[in-house]
Amino acid sequence: MDKFHEAGIRPVAISVDPPEVSRDLSAQAGYTFTFLSDPKADVIRRYDLVHAGQGINGQDIARPAEFLLDSSGTVRWVNLTENYWVRARPEQILEAANALR
Amino acid sequence: MRRFNWQIWAGFLLSVVAFLSYPSIFVRWPITRDFPWANLLLFGVAAVLLFVGVRRAFSPDRRLRSKIAASILTVFSALVLGIFVFSLFVASKWLPASHGAPQIGQKAPDFTLADTNGKSVSLSDLLRAPINAKAASINPRGMLLIFYRGYW
Numbered sequence: 386m387d388k389f390h391e392a393g394i395r396p397v398a399i400s401v402d403p404p405e406v407s408r409d410l411s412a413q414a415g416y417t418f419t420f421l422s423d424p425k426a427d428v429i430r431r432y433d434l435v436h437a438g439q440g441i442n443g444q445d446i447a448r449p450a451e452f453l454l455d456s457s458g459t460v461r462w463v464n465l466t467e468n469y470w471v472r473a474r475p476e477q478i479l480e481a482a483n484a485l486r
Numbered sequence: 487m488r489r490f491n492w493q494i495w496a497g498f499l500l501s502v503v504a505f506l507s508y509p510s511i512f513v514r515w516p517i518t519r520d521f522p523w524a525n526l527l528l529f530g531v532a533a534v535l536l537f538v539g540v541r542r543a544f545s546p547d548r549r550l551r552s553k554i555a556a557s558i559l560t561v562f563s564a565l566v567l568g569i570f571v572f573s574l575f576v577a578s579k580w581l582p583a584s585h586g587a588p589q590i591g592q593k594a595p596d597f598t599l600a601d602t603n604g605k606s607v608s609l610s611d612l613l614r615a616p617i618n619a620k621a622a623s624i625n626p627r628g629m630l631l632i633f634y635r636g637y638w
């Protein structure tokens with residue numbers, strides 16, 4: 386994670402988890418990045434990333450997705466996995482991040 | 487003297503281990519995650535053990551009980567492999583197409599959400615705020631927005 390910070394990239398994670406759950410998770414795992422809570426999946430819906438009815442109580446959750454934004458908020462790199470076990474590797478993202486100017 | 491048919495039990499247990507070790511162990515490293523070759527290898531070893539075990543169980547000097555147990559364990563092991571292949575190669579691809587997601591060159595839609603302290607932050611705030619790294623505060627060059635399933 387420090388590598389991202391050194392590259393000037395702020396990692397921001399979004400899920401439907403309530404803030405307390407994310408706080409416990411990040412404390413446990415020692416994560417230092419920003420966790421945002423979208424309990425009603427409003428933002429997830431606006432980004433067309435809803436995976437309907439997949440939550441433990443059948444609620445809508447986010448499908449895995451990663452976006453690299455430049456400082457103006459423009460998308461510069463995107464990863465919408467086709468298999469939820471397979472996520473972007475940090476090296477791939479750092480490579481894309483280093484191409485940002 | 488009939489000896490304990492350890493191969494059949496080892497084969498069965500190994501196939502269970504091959505299944506459970508993917509989400510608990512091998513998913514941690516991209517090389518064993520993106521394609522589960524380590525788990526398939528374990529399933530392969532389990533299959534060899536089961537094959538040897540079944541042959542032993544069906545030799546003329548074994549009792550019927552041993553043949554039945556070997557058959558059941560082999561069927562269960564095959565089921566475990568079936569569920570593994572299904573959940574890794576089929577069910578995991580049931581993802582929405584997300585054609586409406588922001589694409590390269592487009593602006594990411596702004597939003598405001600609560601952080602872990604319950605404080606509201608917006609995307610535009612986060613894009614501007616300096617990053618506090620270990621030693622210094624760095625001007626942000628960009629942001630990595632990660633959507634994840636969450637732990638509910």
